[in-house]
Amino acid sequence: MDGLIVDWASQVAEVELKDVLSRRWAHSLGVARRAASIGAILGKDADLLMAAALLHDVGYAPRLARTGFHPLDGARFLRDEHGADERLVRLVGNHSFALLEAEERGLREELEAEFPLLEEPLLVDALVYCDMxxxxxxxxxxxxxxxxxxxxxxxxxxxxxxxxxxxxxxIFAAVERVEAALAVQPR
Known part of the structure; x- marks a missing residue:
């Protein structure tokens, strides 16, 4: 990953959210600021975290809402309209324990089949931390x-x-794991 993905993610999120869901846009920018502040614990994946932070709620955009479940709608949009990086799409689709909400909505099998959870615990936890x-x-x-x-x-x-x-x-356990990783990060 390089900084280009962050610039691209910022542009996409701004186009989809800023004018129609300004509060969601403000939240996404705040989540991205959090991501920037903890990126060092992820090394080469810091830009991926930033991009996911910017795009995690893009599925709320009215024009993208198909199922009414924003992680799934956002991940599909990123995959289908932008051919986005698979890891990014899977992070957006599964952010903040989305599988549990998908289960409540009867969409768990659909989400799991299309966007399997990444087997990268610190990266997944970092997005939970930033969002929550x-x-x-x-x-x-x-x-x-x-x-x-x-x-x-x-x-x-x-x-x-x-x-x-x-x-x-x-959520609380993920936040604690990230805080523990941050505590041992060299300053």
Whole structure:
């Protein structure tokens, strides 16, 4: 990967989100800032993390929504319209424990078949960390506050509320693993 993928991802995300979903765009920019701040723990994959951070919510764009499940819609868009890097597409399709939400929506088999989870735990955890420690407005937060905000926004008994409550222990564990990796990173 090189910086070109980050520039490309920024352009695509901006075109799809900035004017139609400005808050989602602000969140994506905040997630990308988080990615930039932790990229050193990923070495050569730092640019891939940045690109995934910028594009992780692109599937929310109204013109891209087919299933109503943004990780799947976003991954399909990146694969089908842009021929994007397979690892990037799989990160977007599976960001922040999307398989659990896909299960709630009856889409787990579809997501797993098209976009298998990457077997790169630190990279996957890093995207969870960036997404789940950034508010909808792009500001830093804690994972616990972010989960609470999501439950409050969607309601505990909604599909998203059920999913995020199921995913919370995994989210918190991923954030802890990234924080542990950051703690041993040379300064």
């Amino acid at each position: 420690t950034t508010t909808p407005d792009g500001e830093p937060t804690t994972a616990r506050d972010r989960v609470a905000e999501i439950v409050g926004r969607y309601g505990a008994d909604s599909v998203v509320g059920r999913f995020i409550r199921r995913a919370a222990p995994e």
